[in-house]
Amino acid sequence: DIVMTQSPDSLAVSLGERATINCKSSQIVSKSSNNKYCLAWYQQKPGQPPKLLIYWATTRESGVPDRFSGSGSGTDFTLTITSLQAEDVAVYYCQQFDGSPPMYTFGQGTRLEI
């Protein structure tokens, strides 16, 4: 089975600074029919369901502020939050879709604090 490992498990960043969360897959993340990596990022605040931020590794979901960006390839991916805002305090998850059998796998989560 594919394992997604995020780092760090938690981090504290000052307001207005940059936060970087890494996600490493135990296997190369597959690509969709449009040649994009099947890798997504979510933000989850307490008592709420996760919110999709980034899909296909780099595509920002509609309505997501442009301070959120995704990058990476192969097995290593990154979520970057520039100019951190107070409302960005949350747990962030990466997720991939692939494998044999095909399935979705989440990282363990990274807690972001101010």
Added chain:
Amino acid sequence: QVQLQESGPGLVKPSETLSLTCAVSGVSVSRDYWSWIRQPAGKGLEWVGRFSPGESLLYNPSLKSRVTVSIDTSKNQFSLELNSVTAADTAVYYCARSINSGFDIWGQGTMVIVSS
């Protein structure tokens, strides 16, 4: 606007079957991909299974022998059944739409406790 709403018993006895329903509004359940995802308290997310009309059901291999996902087009909803539950199945269960290899629309989640 697509919305999802989970419903079902909040308490299930060990060894019994957990049954949840996800009501879909704003789009026909006959299209798109629909998944169940769960999250034990204070822990991470675990995908349970996915249904899509005309395609094979997908299940998390660790749960496959106990999971059934089905669809009711007349009610525009899809369901989850997880049998032989144990305390380890205690979690918040979310239904979600699967799209672009991710999950773009989520229900608010429903807490299920397995306890006698």
